[in-house]
Amino acid sequence: MPRIPEVTLANPRADRVKQVRALSGRPARSRHGQFLVEGPQGVREAVRHAAGDVRDVYLTPQAAERYGEILAAAREAGLFVHVATPEVLAAMSPDAQGVLAVARTRETALGDALDRVRAASPASPLLVAVLSNVRDPGNAGTVVRAxxxxxxxxxxLAGESVDVHNPKVVRSTAGSLFHLPVVTGVPLPDAVRALRAAGCTVLAADGAGEDDLDDLLDVAGPAAARGAGTPDLAASTAWIFGNEAWGLPAPDRALADAVVRVPIRGRAESLNLATxxxxxxxASSRAQR
Structure with a gap:
């Protein structure tokens, strides 16, 4: 068990507390290039997998004792660790659960991200999720996690999608935000062009799609007998998922190589975006492996 440092932050009205709390809003995040990571799971993964982007870690004495592995990893990475009273952590964020980090935002260009992925696994098929104008933070974070x-x-995250550094998005990713690259601010047509140039078949997920997902799984793989124009789920694939309320409009569906529906066997009208x-x-993961 690592030694628990003494409390250094006890005033919930201190300027530092106000500055951290302000990062829950987009203006402060944009101005400072920083965002909040709330809760033990998110902070644990940030410290383990993206320590270079973590600016400060805050814990209550109780959390420092309970989550000794976070404290130890933060110290090993040379991060600034602050022990604060529960009142201070609650003032910084009501969702901190005694553990909070401030991390630097890092903008990644789509081309650079694709180049790094290809360099890391040149022989493996790509699998990419594209969110088009997805506004709900919980849905966006859950898709990153999935x-x-x-x-x-x-x-x-293409078009007018939610800010990936929104605290609700970050919490919903449950730490997955720090496991794989997430590119933001790309117009959907530009993203499609870049992904197709990288060798991806672009599939739009829509309930009115002509292709059935189960049928595509049945004929996935290099040895399968597919009809002309039938996409191969075993090949490099980019999936486009649309807005929660209105899905993918016709111009966005037209950008894809095929529109695919998830079969609904019961009486549910539809599936929500994240599901x-x-x-x-x-399905793509199974076919590719």
Whole structure:
């Protein structure tokens, strides 16, 4: 068990506390190039996998004792660790659960991210999730988490999608934000062009799609007998997922090589965005492996 440092922050009205709390808003995040990571799971993964981007770590004495591995990893990485009273952590963020970090935002160009992924695994098919105008923070974060779990290489938040550093998005990723590259601020047509140039078949997920996901799984792989124009889920694939309320408009669907529906066997009208994205990503993951 690492030695617990003494409390150094006890005033919930201190300027530092106000500055950290302000990062819950987009103006402060944009101005300072920093964002909040709230809760033990997110902070643990940030310290383990993106320590170079972590500016400060804050813990209550109780959290420092309970999550000794976070304290030890932060110290090993040479990070600034501050022990604060529960009142200070609550003032910084009501969702901190006694553990909070401030991290630097890092803008990544789509081309650079694709180059790094290709260099790391040149022989493996790509799997990419593209969120187009997805506004709900919980959905966006859950798709990042599902992409990570399915072994995807990259997530792109295109168009007017939610800020990936929104605290609700960061919490919803459960630390996956620090496991794979997430590119933001790319117009959807530009993202499609770059992904197609990288060798990806671009598939739009939509309930009115002509291609059935299960049928594509049945004929996935190099030895399968597919009809002309039928996409191969075993090949490099980029999935486009649309807005929660209105899905993908016709111009966005037209950018894709095919429009694919997730089969619904029961009486549910539809699947929500995050669930549909998870099903599609795992279908590709299964076919590619």
């Amino acid at each position: 992409s990570d779990a399915a072994g995807a290489d990259l997530v792109v 549909a994205a998870t099903v599609c990503l795992y």
